Amino acid sequence: MALKLRPMCREDLPQVNQIDHEAFPTLWPPANYHRELKNGLAHYIVACDKEKEYNPPAPPTDPQKGLWGLLGRLGRRFDHHDNEPQPAREYILGFAGLWLMAGEAHITNIAVRESYRRQGMGELLLIALIDLALELGANLMTLEVRASNTTAQSLYAKYGFIEVALRRGYYTDNREDGVLMTIEDITSAPVRADLHRLRQAHARRWGKTVPRVAR
16 A cells, blocks of 8 residues: 545545545534635645545436436536536545644544554544644644543543543534543653654554655
8 A cells, every 4th residue: 555645635525525424424414524625724634545546436327318307417517517526536545634723733533434444544644633733833732532432532542632621412413422632732852752652653563654744
C-alpha cells in the first residue's frame, strides 16, 4: 500500500459520505461535508491508497421507458450536474477533521472504511491530526467520545488525552453521554516526546509510516 495524506476536497465527498455512513450509521442528521469544506475553522484530511483506484458504483437503472423516462433522466441531469462532484479517483481509506478556534484544535471525527479497520488506520489518522494541530499553531486539543466507546477512549488516553468532563445526553441519536477529553499543551516537550515514541511504535507494528499531509 502506498499511503498518502492530503486535504479533503470536493471530489472526495462521494467516498467520504460513504465512509461516514459506515462509521456513524445512527448519526442524524448526517454530517454536511459540503458545508464543512467552506468553513474557515474546519480542516479535514483524507488517507488514500495511491496504488488503488476508486470505481464508483453504477447508477441505478431507470425502469421508466419512452418519453417520460427520457424527460426524467434529462431533468435529473440538469438538476444535479452542477451540484454533485465527480468522485476522486484515489481510493480513500479514511478521513479525519478538526476545528481550530483560538488556539484550540477540536477533533470533530475520525472515520475509517470498514474493510480497513483494526489495521492501525484510525491511530494513524489521530497522529496526523496532532501533527496538523501543531502545524496550525494550536496548543490545546479536545474531543468528545461516546461513554460506551471504551476502545476509542483507551486510544486517546494512550496519546495523552485526559477525561475532564461528562456531557450528559450529548449524542442526539440515542442521548448517550459524551466524554470530553483534552491534552492541555501539545507543544510541551513531554507531549512531543511521547508523540515521537508512539509514532515509531505504530510504524513498527503496522509497517505504515505516517506521511506528512500533501499540500
